[in-house]
Amino acid sequence: xxxxFDALLGGFAHALSPGILIWGFAGCxxxxxxxxxxxxxxxxxxxxLLPLTFKVGPEAMFVLFxxxxxGAMYGGSxxxxxxxxxxxxxxxxTALEGNKMARRGRAGPALATAAIGxxxxxxxxxxxxxxxxxxxxxxxxxxxxxxxxxxxVLALVAVSAVLGNSTLRxxxxxxxxxxxxxxxxxxxxxxxxxxxxxxxxxxGVEVTVVLVGLFAVGEALFLAWQxxxxxxxxxxxxxxxxxxxxDWKRSWxxxxxxxxxxxxxxxxxxxxxxxxxxxxxxxxxxxSAHPEEFGQGAIEGVAGPEAANNAAAAGVxxxxxxxxxxxxxxxxxxxxxxxxxxIQPGPMxxxxxxxxxxxxxxxxxxxxVILLLLNLPLVGLWVQLLKIPPRWLYAGILVISTLxxxxxxxxxxxxxxxxxxxxxxxxxxxxxxxxxxxxxxxxLGPMLERSLRQALVISQGDWxxxxxxxxxxxxxxxAAVLLILPRLVAQLRRREHxxxxxxxS
Amino acid sequence: xSAPRKAFxxxxxxxxxxxxxxxxxxxxxxxxxxxxxxxxxxMLPALVAGxxxxxxxxxxxAAWQGRVPDAVNDPxxxxxxxxxxxxxxxxxxLVTLFCLLAFTGVGLAGMAGFALFAKAFGSRSFPHxxxxxxxxxxxxWALFDQLLGVQLGGLIHVGSWRLG
Numbered sequence: 015x016x017x018x019f020d021a022l023l024g025g026f027a028h029a030l031s032p033g034i035l036i037w038g039f040a041g042c043x044x045x046x047x048x049x050x051x052x053x054x055x056x057x058x059x060x061x062x063l064l065p066l067t068f069k070v071g072p073e074a075m076f077v078l079f080x081x082x083x084x085g086a087m088y089g090g091s092x093x094x095x096x097x098x099x100x101x102x103x104x105x106x107x108t109a110l111e112g113n114k115m116a117r118r119g120r121a122g123p124a125l126a127t128a129a130i131g132x133x134x135x136x137x138x139x140x141x142x143x144x145x146x147x148x149x150x151x152x153x154x155x156x157x158x159x160x161x162x163x164x165x166x167v168l169a170l171v172a173v174s175a176v177l178g179n180s181t182l183r184x185x186x187x188x189x190x191x192x193x194x195x196x197x198x199x200x201x202x203x204x205x206x207x208x209x210x211x212x213x214x215x216x217x218g219v220e221v222t223v224v225l226v227g228l229f230a231v232g233e234a235l236f237l238a239w240q241x242x243x244x245x246x247x248x249x250x251x252x253x254x255x256x257x258x259x260x261d262w263k264r265s266w267x268x269x270x271x272x273x274x275x276x277x278x279x280x281x282x283x284x285x286x287x288x289x290x291x292x293x294x295x296x297x298x299x300x301x302s303a304h305p306e307e308f309g310q311g312a313i314e315g316v317a318g319p320e321a322a323n324n325a326a327a328a329g330v331x332x333x334x335x336x337x338x339x340x341x342x343x344x345x346x347x348x349x350x351x352x353x354x355x356x357i358q359p360g361p362m363x364x365x366x367x368x369x370x371x372x373x374x375x376x377x378x379x380x381x382x383v384i385l386l387l388l389n390l391p392l393v394g395l396w397v398q399l400l401k402i403p404p405r406w407l408y409a410g411i412l413v414i415s416t417l418x419x420x421x422x423x424x425x426x427x428x429x430x431x432x433x434x435x436x437x438x439x440x441x442x443x444x445x446x447x448x449x450x451x452x453x454x455x456x457x458l459g460p461m462l463e464r465s466l467r468q469a470l471v472i473s474q475g476d477w478x479x480x481x482x483x484x485x486x487x488x489x490x491x492x493a494a495v496l497l498i499l500p501r502l503v504a505q506l507r508r509r510e511h512x513x514x515x516x517x518x519s
Numbered sequence: 520x521s522a523p524r525k526a527f528x529x530x531x532x533x534x535x536x537x538x539x540x541x542x543x544x545x546x547x548x549x550x551x552x553x554x555x556x557x558x559x560x561x562m563l564p565a566l567v568a569g570x571x572x573x574x575x576x577x578x579x580x581a582a583w584q585g586r587v588p589d590a591v592n593d594p595x596x597x598x599x600x601x602x603x604x605x606x607x608x609x610x611x612x613l614v615t616l617f618c619l620l621a622f623t624g625v626g627l628a629g630m631a632g633f634a635l636f637a638k639a640f641g642s643r644s645f646p647h648x649x650x651x652x653x654x655x656x657x658x659x660w661a662l663f664d665q666l667l668g669v670q671l672g673g674l675i676h677v678g679s680w681r682l683g
């Protein structure tokens with residue numbers, strides 16, 4: 015316990031030094047910006063900044079990325095309150111009540127409870143991350159390659175089969191992602207794989223190219239095709255930016271409950287931020303003294319879900335830092351940044367790169383303070399951003415992303431590949447095929463293969479090692495259950511439906 | 520209410536199937552390694568590509584039976600009239616950007632690309648869009664190439680003539 019405190023204090027000393035603080039501030043600023051702007055996801059932003067890893071040291075870089083990640087969560091709430099289209103998927107619920115509040119002239123209190131709730135829950139989440147991580151690390155240190163391989167299988171199955179609406183479509187995205195990850199020279203045997211004779215593919219497919227193709231080009235193509243971009247109506251700022259006594263009274267419990275949903279669910283392999291925000295929303299609706307206000311702009315319905323999604327953001331960082339397992343697209347991109355520094359996230363990170371880890375964690379506390387200051391008093395500035403006409407906004411995103419991809423590799427081939435992934439992204443968006451499994455699979459696939467190989471070397475080629483080691487076997491059993499359970503439940507429900515249906519007829 | 524449209528989903532399923540076949544063929548071309556490490560470079564890609572082939576068949580069948588959701592059939596998500604034209608302008612922008620980038624440098628490519636993208640999002644004045652595109656591209660080029668040292672090449676080059 016004391017050692018955790020000492021390490022954290024050391025982290026604060028680093029995080030507050032001007033050389034790091036400025037990156038944290040830049041991250042929070044950029045994060046809020048992309049959170050506010052519809053059409054730019056934090057994963058995309060971090061992918062566009064990946065080439066900077068060749069120029070900037072790891073501490074500054076990860077502090078920047080963490081700022082963007084947290085900042086996008088704060089900024090997203092501004093958009094969902096002031097326009098009825100949410101900026102980030104995790105803030106859909108906020109749009110329900112927040113936008114109604116803004117319509118009734120209470121935009122100020124809605125923004126305030128979202129920002130303060132994000133601060134409270136983000137800080138609680140970060141405290142949980144601080145004190146639970148060393149504990150997870152202790153357990154993870156006993157993992158061998160077999161346990162890691164099984165854990166990765168579990169994470170991949172969880173991301174594909176549990177999130178999203180269909181196991182089939184999730185697994186398709188996952189398989190494509192894994193195949194993309196295999197492209198290039200196999201590091202173990204030196205054999206080129208799946209390059210189709212193309213020299214540019216020997217180094218593998220650039221993460222940036224895939225991410226920008228799916229998230230920027232594909233999304234823009236879908237939005238242009240859909241043509242709904244002019245429908246979002248920007249609400250005027252209204253009401254005081256400070257909470258009244260009754261607003262405080264109605265907000266603080268939802269903040270805390272949101273945080274307690276958000277962190278643990280965010281930390282689970284298939285957690286994500288959507289589930290805790292929904293749970294928080296329905297809980298608040300049930301517990302509220304004013305249930306009739308829900309759907310009309312109830313402050314609890316903004317306070318709880320906003321808190322939940324920020325705590326979940328902290329939760330997602332736990333498996334990433336302690337196990338090296340990404341559970342969302344953004345986490346997967348951050349993992350690939352670790353790789354490009356040659357740093358292996360996982361339990362050893364806390365031993366070998368302890369300065370880096372604790373600086374990063376300390377900067378999360380600092381970032382929450384910066385974000386509260388950036389988001390409340392400066393909200394007028396962010397509102398102006400929402401007034402950029404969509405035609406300039408999306409055209410600008412497309413040009414900037416394309417030039418960034420071109421500049422990163424100086425390869426016209428990469429630009430062509432970028433546009434191909436754009437078309438793929440459009441089809442995926444249209445057919446409701448989730449993107450996260452593809453991204454996580456692409457980055458985790460090669461790591462899974464490495465662990466499998468190490469495990470097989472240790473067991474002298476005996477595959478039963480994955481089932482005979484108890485921890486490894488339990489991971490695989492959970493993965494199998496996750497894969498089968500949703501189908502089973504659906505089947506049972508269908509049968510029940512048929513029975514009740516026949517009774518009725 | 521007309522019957523739900525499924526052609527796009529079926530086409531996507533067939534494309535997936537084709538991709539899976541191509542990937543399996545590519546896996547077969549991976550040379551056998553000298554050293555056997557119990558897994559080899561082929562095993563995982565072959566497994567995943569085979570799995571993908573099965574999934575693609577499942578997807579195509581589901582699409583054929585109309586069980587794959589397509590945004591076109593969703594009352595909330597369905598496109599406004601003129602969707603193909605807007606998407607067409609955007610794709611035209613991508614193609615123009617790609618070609619000009621290869622042959623004339625960042626400047627003209629960014630400018631023309633921007634104007635076509637803006638058209639896809641309902642811009643009515645082409646000269647206006649070109650002007651904003653030119654300013655944006657110049658700013659991006661100055662920031663990336665001159666300030667951050669990301670190599671974007673000359674701003675405009677046609678043949679041996681070069682600017683920036």
